[in-house]
Structure formats: C-alpha cells, structure tokens
Amino acid sequence: MALGRPTRRSGRAEVSFERGDRRESAILDSLAGLLTTAPLKSITIGDIAKGAGISRPSLYFYFDSKAQVFCALLARTGYHRTPGFLLCAADSEQPVAGQVQSIVRQTFRTWRENTVVLRRGFEAADDLDVARQWQRTASDLTGLLAQWIARCRATGLLTVTDETPLELAESLLWLIEKSCYRLFSRATTLSEQNRRAVVLVELGRRMLGDDPVPAGAATGDTERPTR
Template identity: 30%
Template sequence: MRDFALDEKTRAILESALRVFSTYGFKKTSMDDIAKGAGMSRPALYLYFENKEAILRKLTELHYEEKAAAVAKALNVDGPVSQVFGNAIRVQTDGMAEIMSSAHGLELLDAGISMASDIVTQGEAQLLELYANWLEREAENGRIRLFDSPRETARMIGAALRGNKIAATDYQQFDRMNTNFATIVGAGLVVR
C-alpha cells in the first residue's frame, strides 16, 4: 500500500483489514478481527473507522488513487507505443494476484463494487480519462491510429479489463488475458 498521507495507525488498520478480508471474507470479518491484526483494541479502531464498510470504502479509494498515479506515470514515458500501453495495463492490474488468489477475493471485489460504487465509478472514470488523454496525444503526434474517438477507445480498454477480471478463473489466466489484450491492442494502435 502506497503512502497517500496515511498515518501509521490508519495504514496498520487498512493492511490488517485487507489481510483478514482476504482470509475470512468480508461478511465474516469482524471489527475485532481487524483491530487485533492492527495491534489495537476494538474501541481504538472505532476512533478511526465507524465500521468495516467505511474501511472497505477507504481501501477502494486508495486502490484507485494508486492505480491512477501508476497509470499516469506509465503513460507519460517515452517509448514504443505498444510497450507504453502494455506497461500501463500491467501497472493497472498489478496487485490483483493477491486478491484473486485468496479464498475470498471475488467476495471482496463484489463488496467493494457494491459498497463503494460511487468511488469505483469515479476511479474508473479517472482511469478512462488518463487513457483517453494519452490516446488523443499519441494520435495528434501521428504515433497511433484510432478507429474511434480517444474516449470510446479508452472505454473499450476499461470494458475489456473488467471483462477479463470476470472471465478469468484464476490470476494466471487473468494476467495472460491482460498481457494478450495489451499486445493485440498495442500492435493495432501503431501506425504502419
């Protein structure tokens, strides 16, 4: 978890929550489980978060902040278009192995979507904007050709990544699908 101005206790709580959510599932995790993992009492935990839903919302918010920063950095590197695009996809999907390979990973993803849908919508929109801006910039510089607007192409990228997450039976397949997707789309964007 990157440091987005989190104090030590908040970071410990969030790291503990992620561990216990992955181990026991969101529904079966108690605030006491999270507090123990963070090395604090349950009453102390309530000084930081009112419930586990608030913790999950914060984890979702930090996830999208981290992914947006990583994708922005990856898309602002000089290099071959297919390599830049592939790196952006890789950093966006990096870290999913731990979640997808845990016994309760899909439950955790579903809980995040249902309890933090506003954050997910905003985060996905921010990622879409990053890809759309990059596509527009690359097209204006004559480095890529687009078959639709930058925004619609970025929408397709986001939809494909979400589809890969749903279709994959495990992390290895998810990673392979994303790598293949990045390779195919990256090659298709390049002006020949």
Template identity: 30%
Template sequence: MTTETTTPVRRRGGPTKGDQREAQILEAARGLLSDRSVNDLTVDAIAKAAGVSRTAFYFYFPTKHAVVAAMLDGLWEEFGTTHAWLASTGPAPADLREHHRQTAAVWQEHREILTCTMGPVGYEPLVEWVEKARARYDQALAAKIRRDRAAGLATDGIDADALADMVSDLRTARFRVMARLTGAELEKGLDELTEVVLRMVYGSAPQA
C-alpha cells in the same frame, strides 16, 4: 543584551501506539478479505482479528468501509506510477505491455482490496475513489487516442471517450483474473491483453 533561548522541538522517534493499532486493524481487514467479500466483512470480525475491542475499532474507523477506503488511499500513487505508456506517442507495444505488467503486479499485491471495488459499493468515499481512479485512466487514454489519431498513428472510428471506456472495462476484467495467475499463464495473459488493446485502438497489433 537579551539572550533568546529556544526549547528543541521533540520529534517522535517512531510509530505511536495509536499508529500501530491502526496498522493492526488495516492488516486484519486485509487478511479477512482474502476469503470473504466486503459485504461479509464485519466490524466484530475485524476487531477480533486485530486483537482490539469494538470500542477501540470505532476510535480509529467509523465503519468497515472506512477501513477499506483507508487501504485504497495508498494505491492511488501506485497506479499512477504505471501510467507512463499513456503519455507516449503511437502504439509502443513494449511500453504498453510493461504498463500492463506493472498494473497486474499492483493487482496481485492488493487483490483482496481491489476486489472490493468490483461489485456494488455503498460507501461514498469508496465510490468516489473508484470513480476517480477510473476517470484518471479513461481521460488519459482518450487523450492519447486523440493525439495518435491526429498524427495518423491510430485508426479513426469510435469516439475516443467511448473507446477508452471499453478498454477500461476489458482491463479491469482481465486484471481481476490475472491477479491470481503466475508464470507462463500470467505472461500469456499480459500478451493477450496487450494485443487486444492494440487492436482496439490502432486496428492492428504492431510488433515491438
């Protein structure tokens, strides 16, 4: 009779030194972006802030834009969790405002990173992320507009895709502003954005 023995798989108990070093670089870049644009960000500045050599930086990231792209990766799911209103039926003003509140919270937490996506971007993975994030929202909103128009809940008019694109432009501009607002100013901004979107899509601003 043969007795088979197995060697237990050794599990990593926590972050490796490499994981910690990569996290240092990401955190350093985040801090630097609080007072400069991505165009003014340099590998040397990131490495110095992270306490690593330039050579060590390149072991983890090929470019400064790759660092920004890595920071954006985690935001895909965060934005996805704010999209419940897009699957709703009709105006649902309270749900739309909550959608805006949650989105504004993501912008406030990650303002430095998201601001990098607002201007000309030359790093292809970053361009792709911005385009995918925009397309996901625009397509879902256009689908909602078509559903609600078919049900007689939204006014006909501008092509649904074009209207969704206009709403997206407005939202992006307003969230960039609201990312720096707090208290009553933020609440007012959320109310105003919600009313404008309702008027654009439904022709009026129904009360909750």
C-alpha cells in the same frame, strides 16, 4: 537563534500521531487478513477491531465505517495510480503497442501483489461506498488514458474511429480489469499470466486503432517470479 528543545507537550503529540499511524495500519492489516477467508460483506467492524487489537469504539475514532476501512486498504495498494499509467499520460511518442504493454504489465503486477484486496473489491460492487471509491480512482485513470489517446490520434499514431477517446479508455480499462479478475481468481502460473498479457496487448492496440506491428513486438510481462 538556536532552536529550543521540543516541549513535553509536543513530544506527547508526536508519540500520539505515531501511535495513531500504527493503529490505522493495524486496522488495515486486520481487514486484509480477514479478506483472505471471507468476502467483505460478511466481515463486521467488530471482527476488524478484534484483529487490530482494539475495541470497536476505538476503531470508529479512525474510520467511520467498514467501507471506509476497505477504501483505505484499496488506496494503500496504489491501484489505478501506478507509474506506467502516469507514463502513458505523459509520453505519446512511444509506440502504442509499448504503451499498452506498459499498462497491462503494471495492472498485472498490482493484481499479483494485491490479489485478495482487488478481487474482493470487484466482488463488493453492491456496496455503494466501495463502488464510488473504485469508480472515482478509475475515472482519474481513464481521463489520463483518454488524453493520451487523443494525442496519439492527433500525431497519427492511432486511426481515428467513431468512438471517443474516453469511450476507448473506459473499454480498455474494463477489458484489462475484468481479465485480471478472472485470471487471479484462481491459481495460475507466471507463464499463463504472461500469455494472457500478450493477448490483452494485442486486443488493446487493435481496439485503440493501432496499425499492425511486427510479430513479437507486443510482448507481455516477462518478469521472473518473485520468491
């Protein structure tokens, strides 16, 4: 049977959904722009609404609070959910140095592309809603890393130590994130970022209990700068 044409009502609904998506995107873009010059705590709902071209009451139709807007903006960056992390959880056959390198590379790339949002997220740790969102996504990642560490230990790729896989995963993530925050809080060159990545890969594999690897095996992010 041939499908009928969309009704006028369904057409209006589709337009409404599209308009809602555009407005949500405008709200997130507004906050992202404001964060380039001010910390989250000094930005008001009114500021965000004004930048999005809507009224304050209208903004509450899409988000309940400023923290919720920021958490949506953080989620849009894809932080803690990059392909390298998922690969790490699935592939325990690749040498540990290569896996750690992948984690560092993906984290650096995300920080490079979303420096302002991630830096402000780090600085907004006193906001309970933001802190919970950050911890929630980080917990998902550390769980995947802990599973990978456990498998690497079981196959002999990593030396078993007194620390649990979860403790090592949390420590590795903290080390990389803290280093990224300090590194991307100031102007740095790609060369400097790559050197820091090499150091983190070496520290990371030693922390996990990896045996020494030949010189040059633990390299950092060798991507060319984007124009």
